Amino acid sequence: MTTAVAETDAAAGTGTAATRVIGVAALVVVAFVAVSALLLTPADAVQGDSVRIMYVHVPTAWVAYLAFVVTAVTSGISVARRHRTLGFDRVAGASAEVGVLFMAMTLVTGSLWGRLTWGTFWQWDPRLTTTLFLFVTYVGYLAVRNIDTDPQRRARRSAVLALLAVLEIPLVHFSVVLWRSLHQEASVLNLDGDVRLDDLMLFTLFAGVVGFTLVYAWLVMHRQRLAALGDAQGTVGLDAAIAARRAEASSVPTGVAARTKGA
Amino acid sequence: MRQALAVARKDLLIEWRSRLLLVRVAPFALLVLVLFAVALDSEPLILRAAAGLVWLAMLFASLLVVQRSYAVETDDAAIDVLLTGAGEPGRVFLGKLLAAFVQLLVLAALLVVGAVVLYGAAVSGSRVVLLVTTMVTASLGLSGIGTLYGAAVANMTGKDSLLPLLAMPAAAPLLIAASRATEAAFGSQTIDTTAGWTWVALLAVFAVVFVSAGAAAFGTLVEADS
Amino acid sequence: MDDIGFIAASWVLTLGSIAALAVFTLRRAKRLAARVPDSAKPWL
Numbered sequence: 001m002t003t004a005v006a007e008t009d010a011a012a013g014t015g016t017a018a019t020r021v022i023g024v025a026a027l028v029v030v031a032f033v034a035v036s037a038l039l040l041t042p043a044d045a046v047q048g049d050s051v052r053i054m055y056v057h058v059p060t061a062w063v064a065y066l067a068f069v070v071t072a073v074t075s076g077i078s079v080a081r082r083h084r085t086l087g088f089d090r091v092a093g094a095s096a097e098v099g100v101l102f103m104a105m106t107l108v109t110g111s112l113w114g115r116l117t118w119g120t121f122w123q124w125d126p127r128l129t130t131t132l133f134l135f136v137t138y139v140g141y142l143a144v145r146n147i148d149t150d151p152q153r154r155a156r157r158s159a160v161l162a163l164l165a166v167l168e169i170p171l172v173h174f175s176v177v178l179w180r181s182l183h184q185e186a187s188v189l190n191l192d193g194d195v196r197l198d199d200l201m202l203f204t205l206f207a208g209v210v211g212f213t214l215v216y217a218w219l220v221m222h223r224q225r226l227a228a229l230g231d232a233q234g235t236v237g238l239d240a241a242i243a244a245r246r247a248e249a250s251s252v253p254t255g256v257a258a259r260t261k262g263a
Numbered sequence: 264m265r266q267a268l269a270v271a272r273k274d275l276l277i278e279w280r281s282r283l284l285l286v287r288v289a290p291f292a293l294l295v296l297v298l299f300a301v302a303l304d305s306e307p308l309i310l311r312a313a314a315g316l317v318w319l320a321m322l323f324a325s326l327l328v329v330q331r332s333y334a335v336e337t338d339d340a341a342i343d344v345l346l347t348g349a350g351e352p353g354r355v356f357l358g359k360l361l362a363a364f365v366q367l368l369v370l371a372a373l374l375v376v377g378a379v380v381l382y383g384a385a386v387s388g389s390r391v392v393l394l395v396t397t398m399v400t401a402s403l404g405l406s407g408i409g410t411l412y413g414a415a416v417a418n419m420t421g422k423d424s425l426l427p428l429l430a431m432p433a434a435a436p437l438l439i440a441a442s443r444a445t446e447a448a449f450g451s452q453t454i455d456t457t458a459g460w461t462w463v464a465l466l467a468v469f470a471v472v473f474v475s476a477g478a479a480a481f482g483t484l485v486e487a488d489s
Numbered sequence: 490m491d492d493i494g495f496i497a498a499s500w501v502l503t504l505g506s507i508a509a510l511a512v513f514t515l516r517r518a519k520r521l522a523a524r525v526p527d528s529a530k531p532w533l
Contacts, residue, residue, distance in 0.1 A: 012533050014518040034500065049492050053499045060503060079483070101510060109499040116495055133432050140428040147419050160480045161415060161429070167476060168433050171469065175436035178465070179443070182454070215507060222514050225532055229521040232529035 014225035022218045029211030033059075036204040044195050050116035051195055055204055057109040059212035060102045061131075067099025067216060068134060068165075071141075075162035078155055086231070087224075089155035092162060093145050094223035096138055098216055103135040126180055130173040137165050151231045266351075270358020275365060277335050284366050288327045292370055295320040296377045306383070313382040314445035317374045318438050321367070321405065324374075325434075326427055328366050329409035332359055333417045352482035356410060360474065363406035371398040375445075384449045393459050394448035400466035401441035407473030408433050414477075414484045433473075440465045 037055035044051035071092045078088040110128065111121045122128070141161050148154035197205065278284055299316045303309050309316070346352055375394065378384040386394050412430040416422040440462040447459025527533060 012527055012530060013515070013522040014532070015515075016532055030504070034504070038496075038500065049496060052496050056499050056503050098510075101506060105503045105506060108502060112495040112499050116492055133435060136428075137432045140425070140432070143425060143428060144416070144419070147421065147425075156483055156486070157415060160483055164411070164433070164476060164480070167472060168436075171436045171472070172432070175439045175465065178461075179439050182443070182458075219507070219510060219514070222511075222518060225530070226514055226518045226521065228529070228531075229518060229525050232525045233521055236525055236529070 014222045014229070019218055019221050022214055022221070026211060026214035026218050029207055029214060033204055033208045033211050036200070037208070041201050041204055042198065047117050047195060050113060053109055053113040053116070054195065055208050057106060057113055058205060059208040060109065061106040062209050063212045063216045064099050064103040064106050064131070064134075066213065067095045067102060067220075068138070068169075070095040070220075071099065071138075071162050072166045075159040079159040079163070086151050086155055087228075089151070089159065090224045090227040090231075091220065092158065093142075093227055094220045096141055096145075096162075097223055098219045100135065100138045100142060102212075102216070103131065103138065107131060107135060124176075124180060126173060126177045129176045129180075130169065133172045134165075134169055137168065141165065149234070151234075264354075266354040267357035267361065270355050271361035271365075274332060274335070274359060274362030278331075278362070278366065283331055284328070284369065288324050288331075288366075289370060289373055291327065292320050292324040292374055293377050295323055296374065296381055300381060309382050310384065311451075313378045313384040314449055314451070315438075315442040316382070317371075317378050317445060318401070318441045320374055321371060321401070321441075322431065322434055322438060324370050325363075325367055325405050325409050326430065328363055328370070329413040329430075330423060330426065332363055332410065333413045333422075336417070346485065352485060353478035355485075356414070356478050356481035357474075360406045360410045360477065363410055364403055367402040367406055368398060371402050378449075386448055387450070390448045390450065390456060393456055393463065394445065396463050397441055397444040397448060397459075397466065400463055400470050401437060401444075404437050404466055404469040404473055405434060407470060407477050408437070411473060411477035411480065411484075414481055417485070437466065437469050440469070 033055060037052050041052070041055075043049045074088045074092040074095065078085040078092065081088070107128075110131075114123060115121050141158060144161060145154055145158050148157060195201075296316065299312075299320075300309050303312070346355060375384075375386075375398065379386070408430055412426060412433065415429065416425045419425060443454055444459045444462035444466065447454040447456050447462070522530070
């Protein structure tokens with residue numbers, strides 16, 4: 001076990017060729033999107049400059065939902081498979097972590113954009129309300145994940161929770177739609193529905209989705225590997241403790257050992 | 264089915280002997296109704312909000328009922344004994360759910376009476392049927408949600424703060440539906456009884472979903488603890 | 490002039506929090522990687 005100690009100055013981390021490529025691509029695309037969104041694209045006829053928030057709000061929303069789907073699917077796989085399920089569980093967890101961050105950003109940017117366009121920070125429309133519930137559900141999911149110490153137990157428990165979330169969220173959405181229909185709101189105020197997009201705007205929006213998806217992929221790969229390191233560190237600690245106990249036991253004088261054996 | 268009833272009977276007997284529901288949870292639920300009135304400080308507003316407040320109080324009280332339901336098991340790892348005895352974990356789940364359901368139904372009745380007395384709500388004639396059906400289906404759904412998430416956090420550190428965080432988002436649609444249906448039963452301006460029955464149908468769907476999901480997932484969740 | 494403030498805030502918060510998560514992840518990964526043998530890193 002000397003390799004662990006010897007590698008301290010050049011320990012291989014979670015980066016690989018794949019993450020470096022994705023990382024650079026993500027940086028380039030997001031940089032372009034930022035420049036284009038803030039400087040190159042025109043302001044909207046109706047919303048003015050506040051439409052520039054759209055270029056960050058829509059991609060983060062997209063990634064948040066993508067992350068949710070990935071967590072659900074990998075959780076399903078981790079429950080269905082018999083062997084080597086921990087990798088899928090770690091991806092589920094990593095995706096949820098990144099997803100929660102993006103969901104928070106979606107809610108914040110949406111709220112700021114809404115403040116500028118509608119005058120209020122919040123609207124109780126189905127899309128926003130469901131996103132809020134999705135966010136809280138995932139915060140709960142992560143809270144549960146953080147407590148379990150045994151990876152197998154954690155995998156089983158969080159997989160059940162993730163699959164329940166898949167069940168719950170449509171129920172929540174449907175109830176909220178039905179609920180809000182009682183209030184006869186004059187056409188759901190849709191932030192991105194009223195914006196007329198020209199070619200550059202459309203391209204920037206599309207690039208935003210691509211760029212943020214690359215960011216998501218980069219983050220999930222690193223966080224999944226980080227989780228693997230965390231789990232391995234737990235085992236390394238355990239192995240070391242067991243080895244230490246064995247060493248202790250074998251250092252007992254042979255006379256005593258022989259007598260206790262015979263008893 | 265017999266095993267499920269046996270588990271339910273055991274839970275209810277424990278409850279009957281300790282009378283925790285009567286002595287602690289019910290007073291808390293009624294207290295919540297009183298606190299709402301104090302906080303909102305407006306009789307017309309409270310009357311309009313009566314239905315929603317009843318179900319909010321139910322949600323909070325259900326957390327206590329569920330926590331109690333699992334506390335009796337974890338105290339000496341009794342759940343392992345239960346599981347070996349019952350054969351299928353789904354039966355243990357159904358048993359615990361049934362016991363919780365009975366307790367929640369009693370609480371619901373109490374809270375509705377509370378709303379009538381404290382808030383001035385009124386139910387007449389045919390709307391009583393709507394009200395009772397709402398109470399039954401909502402209590403069933405709530406027991407399902409509580410028993411399921413209660414199992415998910417049963418042996419964890421910090422389970423008492425985790426349960427609300429997990430169960431309340433799941434219970435939100437139930438809150439919406441039960442409140443609207445009860446509003447219809449109390450005779451609101453915006454919701455008529457037909458709409459009320461639509462909400463009850465939704466409550467029935469929740470009940471079915473959570474009872475089945477719970478029965479299916481219970482085994483995996485409880486085995487996760489051993 | 491609210492507009493500029495909110496627009497800037499949206500961008501800064503989003504990119505900033507992503508960067509913060511990235512930095513935090515890489516730092517923690519470096520620390521843990523030093524304590525774990527390479528055999529436990531199947532991506533290498």
